[in-house]
Amino acid sequence: MTNTPTTYNVISSDKVEGTAVYNRAGEKLGSVDDLMIDKLSGQVRYAVIEFGGILGIGTDKYPLPWDTLHYDVGLDGYGVDVDKEQLKNAPRYPEDRSPEYTPEFGRTVYDYYSIPWYL
Amino acid sequence: MTNTPTTYNVISSDKVEGTAVYNRAGEKLGSVDDLMIDKLSGQVRYAVIEFGGILGIGTDKYPLPWDTLHYDVGLDGYGVDVDKEQLKNAPRYPEDRSPEYTPEFGRTVYDYYSIPWYL
Numbered sequence: 001m002t003n004t005p006t007t008y009n010v011i012s013s014d015k016v017e018g019t020a021v022y023n024r025a026g027e028k029l030g031s032v033d034d035l036m037i038d039k040l041s042g043q044v045r046y047a048v049i050e051f052g053g054i055l056g057i058g059t060d061k062y063p064l065p066w067d068t069l070h071y072d073v074g075l076d077g078y079g080v081d082v083d084k085e086q087l088k089n090a091p092r093y094p095e096d097r098s099p100e101y102t103p104e105f106g107r108t109v110y111d112y113y114s115i116p117w118y119l
Numbered sequence: 120m121t122n123t124p125t126t127y128n129v130i131s132s133d134k135v136e137g138t139a140v141y142n143r144a145g146e147k148l149g150s151v152d153d154l155m156i157d158k159l160s161g162q163v164r165y166a167v168i169e170f171g172g173i174l175g176i177g178t179d180k181y182p183l184p185w186d187t188l189h190y191d192v193g194l195d196g197y198g199v200d201v202d203k204e205q206l207k208n209a210p211r212y213p214e215d216r217s218p219e220y221t222p223e224f225g226r227t228v229y230d231y232y233s234i235p236w237y238l
Binding site for chain 2: 008009010011012013014016017034035036037038039040041042043044045046066069071100101102103106
């Protein structure tokens with residue numbers, strides 16, 4: 001993966017919402033709904049994904065650890081290595097009932113995707 | 120600075136816009152208008168600030184390197200160590216004419232605030 005001169009490296013938080021998310025086969029799974037950013041370090045910790053498209057699993061929001069996403073310059077979107085089976089029991093919430101992102105909740109999310117918890 | 124149990128550590132990108140920015144004296148200078156996020160690492164590189172309030176310097180947008188901001192739990196906002204004099208010649212742009220965040224532009228911004236360029 002290389003950075004092309006025309007994409008540069010940064011994206012406005014305004015524009016992240018709606019950025020497409022793809023699986024390994026390059027099929028669009030859904031899009032980024034929101035980002036959860038560490039207030040102190042400025043590091044994005046979670047991408048909150050709305051899966052739809054080929055998965056057809058409703059409109060719940062799925063927080064994914066940032067490290068499960070890989071930006072793909074060619075697709076101009078994010079690739080994720082998760083499949084539908086894995087999402088069946090994944091942490092999720094309805095749009096109007098966002099939980100507190102407590103350390104306990106965060107650890108649950110990170111553990112689910114086998115990403116080392118960062119605290 | 121400590122993290123309190125009630126603020127936790129993350130903030131939605133949706134809510135970052137509008138987060139207040141203060142000077143060292145605790146006076147509100149303006150607010151965060153947007154964030155520029157590294158697509159690959161997920162690290163916030165710039166906070167785009169709209170200074171108003173006591174500075175009264177119009178509605179231009181001022182990109183600041185993330186490391187010039189310090190989250191203040193007590194204020195529930197960001198503190199910056201910049202004064203009005205320093206902003207007089209600072210990189211800025213009108214809202215409707217956002218530049219490309221090229222490496223050259225980024226380096227200009229980082230150099231202006233004496234923050235080491237990250238590439």
